[in-house]
Amino acid sequence: MALPHVAAFTDTYLPTVNGVTYTVETWRDRWQARGGRMDVVYPKSDHEPGAGEYPVRSLPFPFYEGFRLGMPQIPNPVKDADLVHAHTPFSLGMAGQRLARKLEVPLVASYHTPSGEYAEYVAFNGTVESVVQAGAESYERWFLDRAAVVVAPSERTADHIRETVGTDTRLEVISNGVDTDFFRPVDTAAFRERHDLPDGPLVGYTGRHGYEKCLEDILDACEGLDVTVVFGGDGPAREDLEAVAAARDLDVRFLGFLDRAELPELYAALDVFAFPSPVETQGLVALEANCCGTPVAGVDAGALSDTVHEGETGYSYPEGDLEEFRRAIERVLDEQETLSERCLARRDSVSVEHAVGRLQAVYADVLDAPRQ
Template identity: 35%
Template structure:
């Protein structure tokens, strides 16, 4: 099968969408399929079957780019179109599928409207932008044969299939190497941006001076976080992906206060390495984090956050066993079922097989 991934986010920018596309592509190509990735160009040399679209820097979100246009006639012949974003490249994919009468899939990765609240000074303006934006994206999603999302809630009035993007549990597994053998360390790894609320980790670290915290990542909030980190917080550069299993295995608990994730890959990667996760009691963590793989806390409540971290440090559960439903093998198997079903009939009602009930608090 010749599959086209159309994405508005890709290398060299590092985020969950980028790694998901890379992981899905490798898994699908490992099963003999051809996967083409259409993406905004940038400081990145494309490999085989990576097709850049001319783009310009995004003035509102540093590090990302705004794709412009590419003629559909320059794209290869595909059997199925799978879009991963609602901007220009995603719309190029939908146009390509419509013109060629191909089945089209959309995976909802990011609640774009949440970024309005992080980047617009006035809440009333952010609310107005959300009211304008969400119906536009909803209408776009309704034009696809199938919409998938990692959890049950995507805040869009469209039918969708729950399909977690998945993690590579062979790569993310406990390691013998331990960077902090004689220390109790609470860690975070991810993008350092407004919506990740990393400042909450700094605040809780001040209430837990007996513990060390290590924050790993890059992003527009990096300088602020470094400048405001208490003495028991170390801020490290973004780690190469091959080093992440060692980091996750070395820390005693992973903590996140993000309120804008659709699945939260880093927490589940930490779980796969045997590390419990303290996460805000918001979507998606109210569905992915429970007593079997961590604890949840009330967002903004430092006492609740500190209690969740302590509970993780005292936990004797096996987080790795708890997140087996999120293994990439299940994701790709279900994805192929969706592809085969929608190719056989546009009216096919796709289903997935994995049991994903984790949260129990």
């Protein structure tokens, strides 16, 4: 049976590297490898579009550096789609919703990030931030109520959608999945030499440097430990993070954006992946680190409560408790070899192949369901 033609709409895509862009790109590639067609509609950027990628006119987003706002346009090549998958509730998500309604085909909506978490980027005081956050949740509910199914990357995120957003739309939990062919243990000698990293223990993080991710907590927790702290990636909080690091008695290295080919080397080089972000909907980078044999010291909040398996893939700590964060890092360092073996034993269960298989089943189900 032929796979459906899927039109995927996203407000963030290459060259930006984050969990959403990685998921959209990887699902698209694996869907096509199965013989299906999944086109991607995204804001025009420096990314040179390949087959099945359709940029639309975009403008810089004034509140968040590097993010572009796509105009809600529908490129002609996707106007015969069998199903629309929106990876955003905003501009291009609205275009996807409009296309699904016009074609009378199912709309599937992925919930990647709680919109209210970004209220601080557009609000100038706490009162305005609270109003923006409440408005964002109402808008999310309105958007998700119009989907045939909502895809959540973790059980904890599904709980948030039910309890906070409050949509009655059917929910399916599908992990974003990890490309386990790519994210695997690799030799790290060349990476360490290239980035002038010392031979001692490395505690690090890679991903977007957003204020909501509480990355300064890593510096607080590592103060007094005999480790080098490594940050990969970039974002609006980086400059402030560098200023704080400069004032600490710590060896801290900021590597900036890394080429994707270097990510397995970074993960494998780390002894501990430190993850203090309480706002994750899955925490994909933690799973990538695990697949490279690196355990996690992560906050017991958001989706990380499900992602970090205590004593198996790392250790967790209560949100805001820096002493316990330090203790979690120390425990991972002490048990690094055993935890690493346990991380590698779980690789198949978090693979992207498993995720796309689940996605295929959900698509088939909503396409077979009576249209409303």
